[in-house]
Amino acid sequence: MKIPRPSLFTLSCAVVLxxxxxxxxxxxxxxxxxxxxxxxxxxxxxSLTVSTAAMGEEIQAQxxxxxxxATEKDLTAQATWSSGNTxxxxxxxxxxxxxxxxxxxxxxxVVAFEGKMGTSAVTVGPARMMSLELVPxxxxxxxxxxxNIAVIAHKSDGSRDLVTDTVTWKSSRTNVAIASAQEKGRLxxxxxxxxxxxxxxxxxxxxxxxxxxxxxxxxxxxTPENVRVGYDAPVQFSAxxxxxxxxxxGVGHVEDITASVVWSSxxxxxxxxxxxxxxxxxxxxxxxxxxxxxxxxxSTIARTVSIACPYPADHDTGVTYDTVLxxxxxxDAYRQDGSTEDFRMEQAxxxxxxxxxxxxxxxxxxxxxxxxxxRAVNERAADLEAAGSLxxxxxxxxxxxxxxxxxxxxxxxxHEVTTANGPSFRVGDGVVQGGVNQPxxxxxSAIPSAFIxxxxxxxxxxxxxxxxxxxxxxxxxxxxxRLY
Numbered sequence: 001m002k003i004p005r006p007s008l009f010t011l012s013c014a015v016v017l018x019x020x021x022x023x024x025x026x027x028x029x030x031x032x033x034x035x036x037x038x039x040x041x042x043x044x045x046x047s048l049t050v051s052t053a054a055m056g057e058e059i060q061a062q063x064x065x066x067x068x069x070a071t072e073k074d075l076t077a078q079a080t081w082s083s084g085n086t087x088x089x090x091x092x093x094x095x096x097x098x099x100x101x102x103x104x105x106x107x108x109x110v111v112a113f114e115g116k117m118g119t120s121a122v123t124v125g126p127a128r129m130m131s132l133e134l135v136p137x138x139x140x141x142x143x144x145x146x147x148n149i150a151v152i153a154h155k156s157d158g159s160r161d162l163v164t165d166t167v168t169w170k171s172s173r174t175n176v177a178i179a180s181a182q183e184k185g186r187l188x189x190x191x192x193x194x195x196x197x198x199x200x201x202x203x204x205x206x207x208x209x210x211x212x213x214x215x216x217x218x219x220x221x222x223t224p225e226n227v228r229v230g231y232d233a234p235v236q237f238s239a240x241x242x243x244x245x246x247x248x249x250g251v252g253h254v255e256d257i258t259a260s261v262v263w264s265s266x267x268x269x270x271x272x273x274x275x276x277x278x279x280x281x282x283x284x285x286x287x288x289x290x291x292x293x294x295x296x297x298x299s300t301i302a303r304t305v306s307i308a309c310p311y312p313a314d315h316d317t318g319v320t321y322d323t324v325l326x327x328x329x330x331x332d333a334y335r336q337d338g339s340t341e342d343f344r345m346e347q348a349x350x351x352x353x354x355x356x357x358x359x360x361x362x363x364x365x366x367x368x369x370x371x372x373x374x375r376a377v378n379e380r381a382a383d384l385e386a387a388g389s390l391x392x393x394x395x396x397x398x399x400x401x402x403x404x405x406x407x408x409x410x411x412x413x414x415h416e417v418t419t420a421n422g423p424s425f426r427v428g429d430g431v432v433q434g435g436v437n438q439p440x441x442x443x444x445s446a447i448p449s450a451f452i453x454x455x456x457x458x459x460x461x462x463x464x465x466x467x468x469x470x471x472x473x474x475x476x477x478x479x480x481x482r483l484y
Contacts, residue, residue, distance in 0.1 A: 039069035044079070044118035046111055051120070053101045055127040056157030059089070061097040063111045063118055075113050084108030088124050127157035132167070132199060132206035139208075142216030143192055144245025144253070149185040151199045151206070163201055172196040176212050215245040215253060220261070220291055220298035228329050228433055229271060229281040229304045230346060233311075237263070237277040239291040239298070261291040270304055303331065303342070309350045312458055317436060319360075319443040321463045322483055325453050328434040334410035334426040343392075343425050345434070345458060352455040356388035357477045362429075362440050362449040363416075365399035365408070371416040373448035376470045381422030387477035389452070391422060396429040396441040403430025403438055454480040 042065075049060040065075045076097045083089040083099060085107035092098040099109060101124040108119045133152045141147040153161045164185040171178045173195035179187045187197065189212040198207040221240045229235045239261045243253035263273045266288040273279040273289060281304035290299040316323035329344035348358060361377050363370030377384075377391060384391060395409035404412070405428040413426045429440045440449075449465040452473060462484035464471050476484050 039067040039071065041114050041116055042066050042068050044075070044111060044113060044116045046109065046118040046120040048109070048120050048122065050122075052123045052125065054125050054156045055101050055104060056155065057101050058092070059099045059101065059109070059122055061099065061109050061111070061120065063097070063113070065113065065116070079111045079113040082110045082112075084110055084119070089122060127155040127159060129153045129161075129201070129204060130156050132163070132201060132204045134197075134199065134206050134208045137208045138210060140211035140213050141187070141189065142214065142218070142244035143189050143212050144215050144243065145189060145218060147187040147210065149179055149187055149197065149199075149208075149210075151185065151201075153201065153204075167199040167201045170198040170200065172198075177210060215243045217241045217257075217294045217296045218244045218246065220257075220293065220296055222289070222291055222298050222300045224433070225300045226331055226433075227300070227302055228331065228342065228344065229279055229302050230311075230327070233327070234278055234280045235302070237273065237279055237289060237291070237300075239277065239293075241293065241296075257293060261293045264290045264292070265302075266290070271302055311346050311349055315458065319439045319451060319460065321451075321460050323460055325458045325460060326434055326436045326439065328432050328436060328439065330406060330425075330427045330432060332406055334406055336424045336426075338410070338414075340406075343427065348390075348455050349458050354388075355390040355455055357455060357461075357480050358390045358392060358453045359384065359473055359477070360392050360394055360440070360451045360453070362394045362396060362444055362447055362451075363412070364395060364397040364447055365404065365412055366397065366401065367447050370448045373450075373470065374413065374416045377450070377473065378417045380470075380474050381424065383474045384477055385422035387474055389473070389477035391424040393417070393424060393426045394429055394440050395426075396438070396444070396447070403441070404428035405431045452476055452480075452484075456480075 045064045045066065047062050053059050062076050063079050064072050066072050081091050081097055083091055087103045088105040088107035089099045090102050092100055104124055104126060106121060106123050108121055111118045131154045133154060135150040135152060139147055150162060151164045151167050153163045155161065169179040173193060175191050176193040176195040177187050177189050179185055179197055187210060192212050192214060194209055194211045196207050196209055198205055219242050223238050227235055238256060238258045241255050241257045246253045258277045263275060263277050265271045265273050267285065270283040270285040271279055271281055271287045279289060279302060284304055286301060286303050288299050289302045290297055311327045312324045314324055315326050317326060319325060325345060327345045329342065331342050332340040333343035334340055348355060361374060363374060374393065381391060393413040395404035395412050398404050398408055409428040410426040429438045432439060444465055446465045451460050451463045454461050461480055462471060462476050
């Protein structure tokens, strides 16, 4: 039997396979940088999202590696990134290829991988405005009033600028309200309704809706102010509202709203006040009386004092001879040593054993004869004290003719009365309390004047006006039992 010879084609394939190394071991190159087992990294190419940026913005860089076999691979995540100037650009941690613009200037983004390096330059400019904000973003206010709007620009570096004066303002309904840079964002009303106010700066805009309502209370005033409230003498407070459509140059919108405000006392163990503003003392101390309406409030101080005995009910409304002195009082009256304390007629009446009489000496800052009269009384001050009399120097007017307060009275009297021989108070007629407005200036026909009051019944038992010599006030103080 004849054995067949092997095919020539089959032998040839075997030789080829052996020559191609089909059965050889893999290469030791384990870099994984390229599918080729022999290609090497030739260069790095860096690309940027932007080459110029503003402070606060991020720049994203990407790096590709080109290999010897002409293939490319994205190496952004594997490469090492750094900044050529960290005062301008800072790498962002855990975000390969991301840089934050932190300062103005130029810097290179640097990347390295397997001994190769690549760079790309970035220029950083000032922070730029990203958005505008209205403050408040919306609101309402009463007709005749106004609302101030501010515009804040938010910048790329996180900072903010107040740009109220530089934006352009627009109103969708100018018959309701407008705003302007000249008025520093002041929104002025022209009629009731709602309008959209827009602020524009470059290509940035922001808008908000604002409503003009009916006139509202703009502010409140309270009377009386800084008042003393006796246990036996409740005080009626009043509240006056000035509305937003008030015209200060003409007839304004002003109303007495005593009955419609909410009254409150800061300490109801000292003072209670009813819904109509009537305040009653129930303890000793200082309290704050407040009236509120529509979110607007006003406050004043009220001081209470316990009076153990009722003041004479037949008192007059002024200071005249042979009448009972009104229950006047002064807050923070000046003593002869410069200290201050409250001085109250009710206390003088209830403590008549301390002072049997009170001598009131009335002068004015412009009065040429008053200093001599004051000094003449002061020369007898020690005798007056011995007779049980208290001297009260009252200044009815300043040198300019305005009602004098306690501080002005103290300054004038201290200048005119150079010595202090006995107890005295210095008070101004312009700050007297007790429901009587400037009683001494209305009572005297000429100055200097003087009155002496008997504290047992608070009756004026002697008076003198414009005289070259003083009455014998010491003798009167020694015997206050009759009229002089």
